[in-house]
Amino acid sequence: MKIxxxxxxLLLLSLAFTSWTQALVQLNDDxxxxxxVKQGDTLWGISGLYLQEPWLWxxxxxANPQVDNPNLxxxxxxxxxxxxxxxxxxxxxxxxxxxxxxxxxxxxxxxxIPAIPLDQIGPWLRRNRVMDAQEIKxxxxxxxxxxxxxxxxxxxxIFGRGPFPDGERLYTIYRAGQSYIDPVTKEFxxxxxxxxxxxxxxxxxxxxxxELEVTRIEEEVRIGDRLFPIEERILDASYHPQAPAxxxxxxxxxxxxxxxxxIGDMSIVAINKGKRDGLQIGNVVAIYQTGEQxxxxxxxxxxxxxxxxxxxAMIFESYEKISFAIVLRATRPLSVFDLVKQP
Numbered sequence: 222m223k224i225x226x227x228x229x230x231l232l233l234l235s236l237a238f239t240s241w242t243q244a245l246v247q248l249n250d251d252x253x254x255x256x257x258v259k260q261g262d263t264l265w266g267i268s269g270l271y272l273q274e275p276w277l278w279x280x281x282x283x284a285n286p287q288v289d290n291p292n293l294x295x296x297x298x299x300x301x302x303x304x305x306x307x308x309x310x311x312x313x314x315x316x317x318x319x320x321x322x323x324x325x326x327x328x329x330x331x332x333x334i335p336a337i338p339l340d341q342i343g344p345w346l347r348r349n350r351v352m353d354a355q356e357i358k359x360x361x362x363x364x365x366x367x368x369x370x371x372x373x374x375x376x377x378x379i380f381g382r383g384p385f386p387d388g389e390r391l392y393t394i395y396r397a398g399q400s401y402i403d404p405v406t407k408e409f410x411x412x413x414x415x416x417x418x419x420x421x422x423x424x425x426x427x428x429x430x431x432e433l434e435v436t437r438i439e440e441e442v443r444i445g446d447r448l449f450p451i452e453e454r455i456l457d458a459s460y461h462p463q464a465p466a467x468x469x470x471x472x473x474x475x476x477x478x479x480x481x482x483x484i485g486d487m488s489i490v491a492i493n494k495g496k497r498d499g500l501q502i503g504n505v506v507a508i509y510q511t512g513e514q515x516x517x518x519x520x521x522x523x524x525x526x527x528x529x530x531x532x533x534a535m536i537f538e539s540y541e542k543i544s545f546a547i548v549l550r551a552t553r554p555l556s557v558f559d560l561v562k563q564p
Contacts, residue, residue, distance in 0.1 A: 246280045247273040248309055258298045265462070265549060267300070271311065274564065275462070275533070275549070281311050342537050342547060345478065345489050348439065350395070351411040351540045357397055361385055361448040364430065373435050373442040379420060381431045381448050389450040392433065394418045396446050401543055403493045404558060405471045410493060410542040415439075417446055462535055464564050467499040469506065472561030475543075484555035488548045490534065492561050495542045502539055506546065508532035509560040510553070531555055533564060 252271045268275040294300070299314040361383030366373040373379050381392075398413035418438035422431065435442055476491040477484050484490060494500050512526035531553045534546035548555065 246277050246309060249273055252302065254302050256300045258294055258296050258300065260296045262296070264294070267294075269550065271302070271309075281309060342489075345545070346538065348416040349545075350414050350416075351401070351543055352414050353411050354409075357412060357414070357447060359384070360395075361392075361431070363394070363442065363444055363446045363448065365444065366442070371444060374438055375418075375435055377435050377442075378423070379433050379435060379442060381433055382429055383448070385422070385431050385448075386450060390422045391451045392420050392422070392448045393451050394420055394435075394438075394442055394446050395449060396440075396443070399476065401475060401491060401493075403542075404473055404475060405493065408542070410475075410495075411540065414447070418442055419451065420448065462503055462505045465499055465501070465504045465506065469494055469498065469500070469562055472498075472506070474508065474555070474557055474559050474561060477557060484532075484548060484557070484559075485551045486548055488551075488555075490546055490548060490557075492536075492544045492546055493542075494561070495540050495544050497541055500536050500539050500544045502536055504536040505549075505564050506534050506536065506561050507564040508534060508548070508551075508555055509562055510555075511558075511560060528560060528562075529553075531559065534561075 248271055256267065256270065258267070265275055268281070272281060294313060295315075300311050301314065303310050303312055361381045363373075363379050364382045365380045367378035367380075370377070394417040395414040396417050398415050400412050401410040402408070403410055417440050419436050420433040420442075421436055423434050424432045433448075472492060472494050474484070474490045475493045478489040492500070492506070500506075508531050509528040510531045512528045514523055514525050516522075517524045532548055532551040532555050534548045536544050536546045538545040
């Protein structure tokens with residue numbers, strides 16, 4: 222499964238003002254008056270140095286007219302804080318390490334400062350998808366391996382049954398993983414399917430059996446693994462962090478990559494809300510820990526404390542009933558079943 226960034230492998234952050242940035246920005250305490258961009262920085266990380274709400278970065282930015290394209294910053298650039306009309310603004314002084322021509326609009330991936338770190342997102346997108354039971358049931362599957370083996374590796378022959386569309390020669394081998402269930406409504410949201418490897422068609426369908434050769438594996442291929450035509454998934458490198466357009470009712474983190482119990486910065490989590498609930502790629506959501514129930518000794522009653530804000534995440538993949546997000550900031554240890562709300 223090949224992933225290719227859009228716009229010539231560029232990581233851009235749109236600085237266009239939109240309706241969700243109209244709120245007054247709130248600076249962190251002790252923000253730097255001058256910050257020199259370093260290799261490895263991200264726009265999200267830099268904005269977090271200045272802002273309590275990092276997705277309001279465009280409201281803070283004020284383009285330096287001497288820079289042709291302020292949408293990209295580079296190691297060696299200097300950011301300095303000024304006040305315009307009583308509001309804080311960041312301006313940029315171009316460092317000596319990068320020279321821009323009047324027509325330069327883009328930069329290679331390894332030079333520009335990325336908006337969101339993608340090193341965790343890319344591998345996840347290559348290996349994971351969500352499907353419903355009918356999609357899996359209607360797909361082709363491995364019925365046997367060469368020499369009557371139970372497992373197969375690169376170069377081995379496998380035999381598949383089911384639909385093999387005309388003209389499709391390359392297939393991804395998937396294995397159904399955990400099922401996602403909404404802990405609030407108990408609705409089935411879909412199955413996790415994991416990329417196990419790839420195979421190429423060797424011959425035509427004979428007696429309802431199709432011969433293939435395994436060309437790549439992440440794990441040993443098993444009888445019963447599913448076969449889907451290879452789908453090229455495009456990784457949009459220009460995420461535009463913004464608040465969801467509508468309230469998130471009943472949002473909960475239902476799983477974390479790797480089955481861990483503790484969740485921290487850069488963890489990938491599943492959320493029980495998707496496109497039908499208004500969640501889109503780039504949406505920023507707040508993570509809350511459910512308020513504890515404590516005993517009030519004065520009134521001699523049980524009291525539920527307010528939910529406590531504990532982190533921030535960004536949606537990078539959204540299906541109809543479920544979404545996946547990367548945790549951008551965790552102020553305390555997070556866990557499955559923590560709440561997801563408007564930021």
